[in-house]
Amino acid sequence: MQSFLLILPLFLYLAGAISSLWFSARPSKSVRWAFGCALGASFLSFLTSLSLLISGTSLRVSFPGFLPYTxxxxxxxxxxxxxxxxxxxLACATTLFSFAYVREYFGRKSVxxxxxxxxxxxxxxxLVTLANNxxxxxIFWELMTVISYFLVIFEDTQEEARRAGFIYLVMTHVGSALILVTFFIFFQFTNSFDFDDFRQTGPTLSVILRSLLFLLTFxxxxxxxxxxPLHVWLPHAHPSAPSNISALMSxxxxxxxxxAFIRVVYSFLGADQLWWGLVVLMIGALSALLGVMYALMEHDLKRLLAYHSIENIGIISMGIGMALIFLSLKHxxxxxxATIAGLYHVMNHAMFKGLLFLCSGSILQATHTRNIEDLGGLIKKMPWTAFYFLIGSVSISALPPFNGFVSEWLTYQSLLSGxxxxxxxxxxIAPLVGAILALTGALAATCFxxxxxxxxxxxxxSEHARKAQEAPPAMKMGMGLLALMxxxxxxxxxxFxxxxxxxxxxxxxxxVSEKMIYPAGLALIPVESRFSSLSTTTLALLLLAFLPVxxxxxxxxxxxxxxxxxxxxxxxxxNPRMEYTATAFSNPIQMVFxxxxxxxxxxxxxxLKKPYFLKSLVYQSHITxxxxxxxxxxxxxxxxxxxHRVRTMQTGSIHTYLAYIFMTLILLLIFAR
Amino acid sequence: MIAETAEQILNLLTTPLLILSLMIVGQSRIGASIRLYTFQSANLALLCFAVGYFEQEFSLYWVGLLTLVIKVVLIPTVLLYIVNKIKVAREVEQLIGAPSSLIISAALIGLSYYTTRPILEDLYVVTKDCLPVSIALVLIGLFIMIGRKKAVMQIVGLLIMENGIFLAALATTLGMPLAVELGIFFDLLVGALIMGILVYHINQTFETIDVDKLTRLKG
Structure with a gap:
């Protein structure tokens, strides 16, 4: 029964995909089918996975003979x-949002x-998360990459989107190549592509080989x-995709x-080297800090959010890195x-970043611009979007009692335990990284x-911002669901x-749940020593209680x-020209750093007349x-x-190419004799 | 005694294949080249029948018949039709002149005898002497593709190469299974048709089928 419930959503997605193409001549019908199926599928798979998680069971379904050789x-x-x-x-929320959002593309693009x-x-x-081979x-990893490439270049008439798609494709394929190499090295030693065999044989390999595999995986x-420094595709690709897709991608x-990293390093490689954790921790700290610093200088709303994704991946990596360190020391x-800290932040980031991207989509649809210097005053036109954006901002800035705070608090806990x-x-190093995390949090708050x-x-x-209108109900529902979460x-x-x-x-x-959760109530207590404990529930109640004061x-x-x-x-x-601009706001930080x-x-x-009467003043500033x-x-x-060197060989003449073949053939004949 | 006679008859039938391909190399008219190819294919069909007769391989009769229908009748008809239709100048236009082409072809024949000798020592089939000829045909076909300007001649070169490969299969294994042979014939027919249509369209678009002038397709 449970395995049926696990498989059913997969077929529902497939049905949604096919029916959407089938009805593509009639956009509204196509939208109803595509997103109807997607909504049903994601709701169902959410319930299934939740019930599996609560009962703590794992489920294995085999399809023998589905494909030859594997x-x-x-x-x-x-x-x-x-x-x-x-x-x-997240898919439930973005799908609700999409029902109304994709109307933007009617008649312009193939919905x-x-x-x-x-x-x-x-x-x-x-399927990537389910595959056990x-x-x-x-195959599913590449499918995910290729299909997201098509979504990045969905606005293919724009030069910017095509360029973003190209960068995305090149970078992710470099990554995929390394992943392939990793799996092939495993295959050399296990003679099988099954993850079960990787799990058995992986930890018995030599330390040097496992370290190489770790680097390849990382x-x-x-x-x-x-x-x-592998982030370059992100600030290009996320803004180019439609906003519901950006929410999913980010x-x-x-x-x-x-x-996949957790799966390979924890289970297949048997994390027992201290320096692995250190590498992940340091790179995480670097990503968190630089991500937020570049976000601060960004005035394109979606690019800003994309840089924040880099920051949050950094924070997640800090948790995972600490976990690897503790694992290598058998703690x-x-x-x-630390693992819980990292994984909790994975969920929290999905919720608040999804919310923020959906809000940016709502703004984009209302104003048709992503440049925040052209916006302003939208709280009066779009109060709901503003409210949701505020919740997202508070969460991402790690302010209590919202979710960003909890997972960053857990990350601090694990860093300081180090x-x-x-x-x-x-x-x-661990407390130093803790300090970097604190700086990151403060800068993120500034940015938001x-x-x-x-x-x-x-x-x-601008005129765009003046004519803005509130988002339709379906979009509000999608954003509301995430804000609630x-x-x-x-x-x-x-x-959680x-x-x-x-x-x-x-x-x-x-x-560790018994050690972490205070037995008598809704509070978190430290695992090993008792230097601090936290109850956001009480905090929230107190905040509510003090609200009318x-x-x-x-x-x-x-x-x-x-x-x-x-x-x-x-x-x-x-008039609007007197307002504080985003450039001015971020300038002090630009000066400091x-x-x-x-x-x-x-x-x-x-x-007009020196030195007091200006005719015009143009200020431009670019960061490198x-x-x-x-x-x-x-x-x-x-x-x-x-x-270019190689190009001289390419004359473009068919005769030359034939001559190349001819020469090769003759040489081979003579050598092979 | 009978085996020796068979070998001699087969040799007698193989030699014209080489001579015909050399004649194509020396030929300066497109139409004549295609007709020479027709003769070569007919010769190949005859060889097929002969091998089938000496080796009691019934399926080779079918293969020979298919060769007659497709390579002797259909493909040359299509090619000649296209040559007439696009009214190109009838000259072949060589990048490498006829005398030097002939010398190079002779060298290629020498090369193929030289390279196949170690194989021939271990090969015990009645048709084994066809092998160097088949390699020579492949090389000469490729050489025609390099040395001629007109796109139609590239097709002829490719067809000669195909004849060489067919002969190689016949020489080493007495022909492939009929199903494979059928597939190849179909492939060849469709290939020749498509190439013919392409040549026609290239001519329509660029008003020339001179391959030398089609060099601006590179990036």
Whole structure:
């Protein structure tokens, strides 16, 4: 019965994909079928995975003879169920959102194709997490990459989207190549592509070989996850895709890489090397810090969110890195804690980043611009979108009582526990990384003060923003669901941690929920020592309780007389040009971190009469993205130079090509004699 | 005694294949080249029948019959039709002149005898002497494709190569199974048709089928 419920959604997705193409001549019907099926499928698979996770069972379904030379088998264990739950939950919200959002494309693009790709995309992500065979995994992994490529270039008339798609395809294929190499090396030693055999043989390989495999895996999956310096595709690809797809790509697609990394390193490689964890931890810290720093300088709403995905992948990597360190030191309860921290953040990021991308889609549909310098004042036109965006911002900035806070708190816990270990380098590095995480959190809050303030407050800066309208009900429902989840997973962490406990039991054979959850109530307590405990539930109740206090105080004491007037403005008429801009807001940070950003500023002034009467003043500032210009540009140029060399061979004349074949043939004949 | 006679008769039938391909190399008119190819295919069909008769391989009669229908009748008809239809100048237009082409072809024949000698020592089939000829046909076919400008001549070169490969199969294994043979014939027919249509369209689009002028397709 359960295995039937596990398989049924897969066929529903397929049905959605096919019917969407079938009805592509009639867009509204196509949309109803595509997203209707997707909604049913994701809801069903959410319920199935949740029930499997609560009961803590793992499910194995084999399809013998499905394909020659390989066994097609799916295995839904704790880790898979957890990820399927997240994917399906986010998919429910984005699908609700999509019903109304894709109307944007009616008559302009093939909605049938969009519905098709959407369903296949979800299907491939779920199958990636279910596959229990390396070949199957690679096939679904590539399917996911290719279909998301088509979604990135969905607006294929725009040069920018095509370029983004190209970068995405190149980067992810480099990653895929490394993953393939990893699996083939495993195959050399196991003579099988089954993950079960990898699990058995993997930990018995030599340390050098396993370290090589670890590096291959980290780079291969890291490319997909978007860790720095392999992140370059992310800020291009996420903004180009339609917003419902961006939500899925940023919310769950890059997480499938985290899933696969955990699976390979924990189960197949038997994480026992200290430096593996250190590498993941340091790269995580670097990604978190640089991700948020570049986000701060970004004025394109969706690119800003994309950079925040890099930051959050960094935070997740910190948790996983600490877990690997604890594992190598055989500290299983702490390893479980750090794993829970990382995995909890995976879910939280999916929820709030999905929410923020959906909000940006709602803004994009209303105003047709992603540049926040052209927005402003939207809170009056789109109050619901503004409210949801605010919830997303508070969550991503890790403010209590929302979910970002809980998982970052758990990450702090595991980082600071590192300070109590006996190993000296960890003693030094772990708290330092904790400090970096604190800085990251503060910068993220700054960034979202900017994003929310410039987009939603003050006066509209352009005609687009002035004409904005609130999103239709279906879109509000999609965003509302995610906002609700941001709240629930923040206020009731104990429930989610007891779920995650089943994951750590299946991964590490260690249960820590009894140590983490305070027996008498909804509070989290530290695993090993007792330096701090947390109850966001109480926190939320207290916040709610104090909410009416200012109002009551004003009512009771009424220290001044209330008057309603215009804002005082020195006698000049207020206009949008007087507003604080995003550039101005982020400029102090640009000045502080000049070394990193290497800004190129240009000021052009023309005077009516020097020096007091300006005619016009143009200020331009660009930041250098060091990775693209210092790392990728040289590689790109080297490849181009090499290609030009090779090109001289290519005359374009058919006779020359035939002559090449002829020569080869004759030489082979003579040599083979 | 009978085996020796059979070998001699087969040799007698093999030699014209080489001579005909050399004549195509020396030929300066497209139409004549195609007709020479027709003779070569007919010769091949005859060889097929002869091998079938000496080796009591009934399926080879079918193969020979198919060769007659497809390579002697259908393909040359299509090619000649296209040549007439697009009214190209009838000259072959060589990149490499006829005398030097002939010398190179002779060298290629020498090469194929040289390279196949070690194989022939271990080969005990009645048709084993066909093997060097078949390799020579493949090389000469490829050489025609290189040395001629007109796209139709590239097709002729390819067809000669195919004849060579067919002969190689006959020489080493007394022909492939009939099902495979049927597949190849069908492939060849469709290939020749499509190439013919392509040549026609190339001529329509660029007003030439001079392959030398089609060099701007590269990136």
């Amino acid at each position: 066994r097609f088998e799916i295995l839904a264990d704790g880790l898979s169920n957890y990820f399927i739950g997240i994917i399906s939950l 049938g194709f969009l519905g098709f790709s959407y369903n296949i995309f979800l299907l491939s992500m779920i 390396a070949l199957m995994f690679i 780079i291969g999956f890291g490319t997909k996850a978007g860790i720095i 919310g769950v697609m890059i997480k499938t890489a985290i899933y 299983y309860p702490l390893a479980a804690l 300070g109590m270990l006996s190993s000296v380098p960890i003693k030094v 003060v900017k994003a929310f303030g410039i987009t939603f407050l003050a006066l509209p800066r 941001c709240g629930v997973s923040g206020v009731l962490p104990t429930f 941690i007891s779920l995650l406990d089943h994951v750590t039991v299946s991964l590490l054979n260690t249960s 200012p109002w009551i105080l004003i009512r009771l004491f009424r220290p001044f007389r209330q008057r309603i007037h215009e804002t005082w403005n020195c006698g000049i008429k207020l 000049k070394k990193l950003y290497q800004p190129r500023e240009e000021v052009r002034i023309s005077y 993205s060091i990775f693209e210009e210092r790392l990728y540009r040289p590689i790109q140029q080297a490849i181009l130079r090499l290609s």
